[in-house]
Amino acid sequence: MSGCPGSRTIDFSEKTNQEGSETGKRPSQLRQWPIQLHLVSPMAPYFQGKDILLAADCTAFAFGEFHKDYLKGKSIAIACPKLDSDQEVYVEKIKSLIDDAKINTLSVIIMQVPCCFGLAQIAKDGAEKASRKIPVKQIVVGLEGNILSEEWI
Amino acid sequence: MLKVLNREIKEIINTYPEVGRILEEYGIGCVPCTVGSCLLKDVVGIHNLGPQKEATLMYRIEKAIYPDRKISEPVVDMTTQSAPKKITYSPPVKKLVDEHVLIKRLLALIPSIAEYTESSLRVDKNLILSCVDFIRTYADKYHHMKEEDILFKYVDEKAEIIQVMYKDHDTGRGYVRQAVEGAEKNNKTQVKENLLAYRDLLTQHIKKEDEILYPWIDRQLSTTQVGEMFRKCNAADASVGDELPKKYEKFIIELEEKFLQEVTK
Secondary structure (H helix, E strand, O other), X not given: OOOOOOOOOOOOOXXXXXXXXXXXXXXXXXXXXXXXXXXXXXXXXXXXXXXXXXXXXXXXXXXXXXXXXXXXXXXXXXXOOOOOOOHHHHHHHHHHHHHOOOOOEEEEEEEOOHHHHHHHHHHHHHHHHOOOOOOEEEEEEOOOOOXXXXXXX | OHHHHOOEHHHHHHHOHHHHHHHHHOOOOOOOOOXXXXXXXXXXXXXXXXXXXXXXXXXXXXXXXXXXXXXXXXXXXXXXXXXXXOOOOOHHHHHHHHHXXXXXXXXXXXXXXXXXXXXXOOOOHHHHHXXXXXXXXXXXXXXXXXXXXXXXXXXXXXXXXXHHHHHHHHXXXXXXXXXXHHHHOOOHHHHHHHHHHHHHHHHHHHHHHHHHHHHHHHHHOOHHHHHHHHHHHHHHHHHHOOHHHHHHHHHHHHHHHHHHHHHHO
């Protein structure tokens, strides 16, 4: 086991206790389009005064209850701090979401791999550049889909 | 047991003193509380002990109350339970915790101020009234009002723990009034006793808030409510201006310098 933890091959298909509950439909909690951070405009009506979830691309696939536990009631923007280009634009967009869209809170959900903390840093940099101050939360998802930590930063 | 869970803690401790001893083992300090009207279920729930500890505590309490009853020891499947979360404060609550620090710095000086008052020929009225101004303006108007007007509105204000906090605020205001009266009448004992009583009250009050009440409220707040409360607290701070906290921090620094010199003389 060596190399970058963000792209290292790990197979946990044999993992037990993955049954969960399959009863009932799980409606999508997505209330907007687009969602990619390069594509969204901070001036979009669905951001104004809202609670925003800034999600690393992989988190929605890793965490089974993503819609119910984190997306519900929030507007979203997604990004990958490892692969996306022009990330300085991201910092400016976060700043604009805080100052212009006057968002209520920003929750950043990332994977536990080190490169993913770059997205939390983008959020912090944007928040520091903004003249308004808002609460910012960081949620870290483990590779096997468990929540490792959730705290205000 | 359900009936017992809905009984007031003081009544339970008076009837079954062993319960008080068990609670103390778990760091739940209800025995010395003068009010004691919190319900047992709230007392246990508010401390966020984690599933295993809470189940064991409830088992021991039930055994203490019903020694002859056959009760099986709790078995908690930890694989299906999430561990208790580490205490972290949301930003608006953290601001209130940080404000406690300056108040605690005054509380730390009160024994020296009381001693100084005792050994002086006359009560230093200016000193006492300056301390009272800090308490009334910074601790009460700036800090306690944010609790009463904003924070407590996010939980059931009729909950006993909130009523205890209101009562502490009122009792504290009474001690301050008495200290002022003592300073006006040059009654050294009255000043000293009321300042020391205020110190004891607020020390316990802040400890309860930092360790129990604030984390309990924080656990109930949604993300949206945290953002809303943050805005309201910022607006409340802006209404008194940036200078007020700076002015009172300067006052505490000067007071610390004065009494540190008194001690080292």
